[in-house]
Amino acid sequence: MFTGIIEAVGTVVQVQPHGGDLRLCIETGALPLDDVALGDSIATNGVCLTVTELTGRGYWADVSAVTLQHTTVGQWQPGYAVNLEKALTPRTRLGGHIVSGHVDAKGEVLKRWGDARSERFRLRAPAELAHYISRKGSITVDGISLTVNQVDGAEFELNIVPHTLKCTTMDSYRPGTEVNLEVDLLARYLERLLLGERAAEPGADSGISLDFLTRHGFNQA
Numbered sequence: 001m002f003t004g005i006i007e008a009v010g011t012v013v014q015v016q017p018h019g020g021d022l023r024l025c026i027e028t029g030a031l032p033l034d035d036v037a038l039g040d041s042i043a044t045n046g047v048c049l050t051v052t053e054l055t056g057r058g059y060w061a062d063v064s065a066v067t068l069q070h071t072t073v074g075q076w077q078p079g080y081a082v083n084l085e086k087a088l089t090p091r092t093r094l095g096g097h098i099v100s101g102h103v104d105a106k107g108e109v110l111k112r113w114g115d116a117r118s119e120r121f122r123l124r125a126p127a128e129l130a131h132y133i134s135r136k137g138s139i140t141v142d143g144i145s146l147t148v149n150q151v152d153g154a155e156f157e158l159n160i161v162p163h164t165l166k167c168t169t170m171d172s173y174r175p176g177t178e179v180n181l182e183v184d185l186l187a188r189y190l191e192r193l194l195l196g197e198r199a200a201e202p203g204a205d206s207g208i209s210l211d212f213l214t215r216h217g218f219n220q221a
Contacts, residue, residue, distance in 0.1 A: 002043045002085050004096030004138075004145020006168045007031050010044070012080040013058065021065045024049070024076070027058040031084050041101065043085040045169070046143035046180040047071050048101025071103045071180050072142075081169045083143040096145025097138040098185050104129055107141070109177040110155065119165060120149075121158045121173060125181055130154040132183035132191075140182035144168050 008031035016023040026044060033054060036042070040051050042059065049061035068074045076082070088094070111122040123141070125133060133139060135151050144164065150157040165171045173179070192199060 001088050002048075002099040002101055002143070003088055003092060003094050004085070004099045004140050004143065006083045006085055006144055008084045009167070009169060010058065010082050010084045012076045012082060013078055015076060015078065021068065022063050022073075023052075023060055024063055024073070025055065025058060025060050026082065026084075027055075028084055031086070033059070036086065041087045043083075043087075043099070043101045043143045045072065045082040046099075046101065046103055046140055046182055047073060067103075070105055072106055072178050075178065081172065083168050085143060097140075099140050099143070099145060099182060100185055101143075101182070103180040103182050104132075105181055106178050107181040109173045109175055109179065111175060112173060115159065117162055119160045119170075121160060121170075122155060123158070123179065124155045127154050129181065129183055132187045134187075137187070138184045140180075142169060142179045144170065 008029050010026050010028045010031060012024060013027045014023075014025035024044075026042075026049075036051060036054065036059070038051055038054065041048050042051060042061075043049075044061070047063075047067060049063070051059045052062055053060035063073050105126045105128075107123050107125045109121060109123055113120050130153060133148055133151055133154075133156050135148055137148050139146055139148055139156070141158070146158050146160075148156050149159050160170055
């Protein structure tokens with residue numbers, strides 16, 4: 001588990017394809033590794049990766065075919081910058097929100113513009129994630145815990161302060177940039193709980209709709 005508060009920006013230094021999946025070597029820069037052991041997890045642009053080898057300046061990790069399908073990892077090349085966060089401990093300050101490191105899907109940056117000292121971004125999520133994203137709710141973008149400012153269908157806006165731009169990879173975002181999205185963990189569990197006994201039925205995961213909520217008393221409009 002993670003908080004979405006980025007500890008350092010690292011760099012991809014090697015990418016080794018292996019029969020449909022791959023191995024990555026990440027140089028961690030300012031992220032200390034003295035308390036990291038083999039088998040520990042490090043969120044890398046929001047993707048929870050297991051450390052398989054420590055190099056002194058970074059770590060190696062395996063990336064499965066499923067992860068390549070749902071994230072931007074397949075686009076990474078040597079020199080690519082990534083946001084890094086070590087797994088939280090019982091003494092970690094939960095400054096962001098609860099992040100699992102299990103990316104839901106890729107999103108796309110649509111627009112960027114200045115707003116006083118902040119930068120505003122408009123992104124598009126896949127349609128199937130839209131109902132998890134709410135105004136003033138939390139979302140993880142490339143491992144960064146962020147607050148949603150506005151929502152319009154599957155599109156949402158973010159207001160990014162100078163500190164976040166400086167300490168993450170967000171300043172490199174341009175229209176067309178693809179990013180890793182993880183929706184709020186609580187929203188995913190709530191959806192499942194609302195299914196009640198229907199959760200055991202095949203295909204039940206797609207059963208939450210406005211009609212379903214109305215019939216069960218959750219929509220009084």
